Amino acid sequence: MNQLADSVLGLSDEAICAETRDVGADPEQEAERTRLVLRQASKILGDANERVANLGHTISLNDWVRGKRSYYNHCLDCGSFVSFTTAAGELEGDALERLCPASNRHQIRRQEVSRE
Amino acid sequence: MAHFLPFIDTRPSSGPPAPPPEAQPEPSFPLTKSINACPKSALLVENDSSLLHILRRSLTDEGYAVRTAANSEEGLRLYRDCAPFNVVLIDYFVPQTNEIEIDHLAELQTNGTALAMAIRKIDPSQEMIIAALDFRNAGEVPRPRELIHIPLLIEIFKLRSLLEKIEVDRAIKALTPAELLRLRQFADFRVRGLGRAARGRTGEDLLGEALLRTLIGAEAAQKGRHWNKNVDFVLHLTGAMQSISSYWKRQFDAAVQRKETEAYLTPALPIHDAEGQEHSPLDNLVSGDAAADQRLIEKDEEDRVLTIFKDDPKAIEVLHGLLDGLKKNEIKSKYGFDEKQYAAAVKRIRVTLLDRRNSGGRDEKHDR
Numbered sequence: 001m002n003q004l005a006d007s008v009l010g011l012s013d014e015a016i017c018a019e020t021r022d023v024g025a026d027p028e029q030e031a032e033r034t035r036l037v038l039r040q041a042s043k044i045l046g047d048a049n050e051r052v053a054n055l056g057h058t059i060s061l062n063d064w065v066r067g068k069r070s071y072y073n074h075c076l077d078c079g080s081f082v083s084f085t086t087a088a089g090e091l092e093g094d095a096l097e098r099l100c101p102a103s104n105r106h107q108i109r110r111q112e113v114s115r116e
Numbered sequence: 117m118a119h120f121l122p123f124i125d126t127r128p129s130s131g132p133p134a135p136p137p138e139a140q141p142e143p144s145f146p147l148t149k150s151i152n153a154c155p156k157s158a159l160l161v162e163n164d165s166s167l168l169h170i171l172r173r174s175l176t177d178e179g180y181a182v183r184t185a186a187n188s189e190e191g192l193r194l195y196r197d198c199a200p201f202n203v204v205l206i207d208y209f210v211p212q213t214n215e216i217e218i219d220h221l222a223e224l225q226t227n228g229t230a231l232a233m234a235i236r237k238i239d240p241s242q243e244m245i246i247a248a249l250d251f252r253n254a255g256e257v258p259r260p261r262e263l264i265h266i267p268l269l270i271e272i273f274k275l276r277s278l279l280e281k282i283e284v285d286r287a288i289k290a291l292t293p294a295e296l297l298r299l300r301q302f303a304d305f306r307v308r309g310l311g312r313a314a315r316g317r318t319g320e321d322l323l324g325e326a327l328l329r330t331l332i333g334a335e336a337a338q339k340g341r342h343w344n345k346n347v348d349f350v351l352h353l354t355g356a357m358q359s360i361s362s363y364w365k366r367q368f369d370a371a372v373q374r375k376e377t378e379a380y381l382t383p384a385l386p387i388h389d390a391e392g393q394e395h396s397p398l399d400n401l402v403s404g405d406a407a408a409d410q411r412l413i414e415k416d417e418e419d420r421v422l423t424i425f426k427d428d429p430k431a432i433e434v435l436h437g438l439l440d441g442l443k444k445n446e447i448k449s450k451y452g453f454d455e456k457q458y459a460a461a462v463k464r465i466r467v468t469l470l471d472r473r474n475s476g477g478r479d480e481k482h483d484r
Contacts, residue, residue, distance in 0.1 A: 001309025001421075002358075003438045004469070007462055008301040009354060013294035019463065020297055023471040031293035034300040034323065038288045041324035045331050046281065061277040064332045071328065086324055 044089040048073075051091065052082050056100035077102035156180045159204045161191035161231060163211050171205065178279060179345070187211050188231040195235050203282050204244045206231055243282045280343070281331055287349040288327075295350050299323060301470065302354050306361040308469065313368035326356035424468060431468075434461040 008016065017027040045064070048071075052059055057075035059082070064071045070083045070092075078100045082093035158180040162168040165186070172182045183198055185191035188210050195204065208228040228246050235242055291299075303319035303326075310317075329341040330352070341356040343349070418439055425431040430453070437447030448458050 001305050001438075004462070004466060005302045005305035005309065007466065008298050008305065011298065013292070016294050016297045016301070019467050019470065022467050027293055027297060030300065031291075031296035034296040034320075035288060035291060037320045037323050038291075038327050039285075041327040042281065042285055042288065042331060045328060062332060071332075086328060087321060 040089060041086070044084050044086075044091075045071075048082060048084045048091055052095045055095065055098065056102070057082075057095050058100070058102075059095075075100055156202045157198075158182045159185070159191065159194055159198070159201045161185045161188065161204070161206045161210050161228070163187060163207065167207075175205070188227045188234075191231050192234055195238065199235075200239060200242060202243065202286070203279065204232075204235060204242060206244065206246045208246050243285075245278050245282075277331075283345070284327070284331060284343065291349070299350060299353055301466070303357055304470070305466075306357055310361055310365055310368075313365045315364075315368065317364070322357050322361060323353070325360050326353050329356055329360065421469075424472065425465065428461075428464060430457065430461045431464050434458065435465065 011019070020027040020030055049059065049061060052073075052075065057080065058077050059073045059075055064073045067083070069087065070085045072081060072083045074081050075095050078095075080093065080095040080098070080100070082091065082095040084091045156179050158175050160168065160171055160175065160182055162171060162184070163186050168184055168186070172184055175182045180202065183194050183201070185194050188206075191204075191206065191210070195201070206228045210228045210231065232244050232246050235244065300319060300323070303322045305319075307314045307317060307319050307322050326341070330343050333342045341352070341359070343352050347355075422432060422435060425435060430451075433451040434447055434453075437450060442450065444458065447453065448455070453461070
């Protein structure tokens with residue numbers, strides 16, 4: 001099977017589109033579905049980083065740890081957890097449910113700036 | 117997609133300690149490359165001149181041609197004159213002298229945000245990073261002279277991760293339909309080759325995992341799969357998928373081995389079922405030999421695939437060759453195929469298996 005996988009890499013653009021058509025699928029649609037899979041994976045990671053940051057948590061962007069079906073991370077300030085599942089893209093964890101207690105300085109700074 | 121970061125942790129949490137400021141000579145910065153000569157371009161809006169120089173150099177080192185502005189008006193003017201950029205990096209607290217022409221400036225918290233909104237109004241798809249480079253209090257903020265070590269600067273400000281995401285998103289956008297189909301089929305065949313070791317995962321799962329590890333590996337190669345930009349993106353992803361699927365296989369083999377060891381150590385106390393019949397827990401042992409059991413699992417998957425091609429002797433021969441680990445030329449010579457016959461048989465195998473996948477494996481289940 002791995003050799004079959006490798007054989008796909010050697011196919012010309014026309015040949016791979018033709019093979020997709022041969023099985024009754026639309027190459028354009030199949031291709032866009034695949035692009036969506038890639039975009040979705042990128043989006044779920046971006047969403048997780050952004051949502052915890054919006055609640056004042058500080059996570060190290062490269063410290064996501066792989067579990068069996070999920071990725072985990074934690075706030076460097078308050079220790080609360082966040083995870084997301086790779087298949088369904090579901091976000092979970094207490095870091096998504098409450099503001100980081102150490103985020104006060106952030107709020108103060110924002111207020112100061114908005115008064116300037 | 118724009119990246120709005122309310123703040124970025126600027127505390128140096130790891131890496132070598134910063135040398136004392138007086139020990140560091142002021143670095144000589146290379147001239148910014150011409151925008152036209154570089155494949156990537158960046159607009160950097162930062163008012164602290166030392167920080168601006170350092171950020172410019174780190175972006176230049178990442179292969180960007182950089183335009184710089186010291187305040188939001190200048191940034192907006194440069195954007196109007198030179199857009200689009202691959203990325204616009206704005207300091208959250210960059211100053212401004214006059215109001216930027218946007219409708220709802222009063223609602224915005226900082227000039228950096230106002231500039232970002234103005235840029236977004238011109239081009240909603242513009243990639244942006246807004247970083248609160250001096251968010252923490254003065255005692256905690258690493259000052260520019262302490263940040264002459266560029267990799268440390270990048271580590272602290274997480275720029276590399278964000279730039280990596282922008283580049284990966286760009287690469288996804290640029291993939292052609294044929295490249296996407298190649299990736300998809302490669303993923304499907306790799307997962308199919310795993311048999312039960314796939315544990316219900318699909319080619320889409322493998323593809324998504326490869327991308328995630330690429331993004332997470334942006335800064336730490338040991339945790340993910342850093343994308344070397346000299347390598348084609350499709351090749352990078354196929355390499356990542358190869359490595360991930362092999363890892364899944366090893367995990368599965370280890371789990372089978374562990375399960376058997378546990379079962380072997382279970383005391384052989386008799387168990388009685390509802391009808392009073394006595395059984396030994398050892399009755400449930402799959403095998404005493406993990407390798408033998410694994411071979412049985414693989415054999416089962418092989419038989420399943422061979423059954424699909426029972427009416428196609430040439431495909432069966434090619435499959436036997438592939439399953440025996442023979443190379444293309446060895447298969448051709450063993451079964452007396454010429455190039456055309458071999459290519460046709462491989463194509464039939466691929467198309468048939470692809471067809472089974474698209475039909476949800478109904479026929480295949482029926483064949484079992």
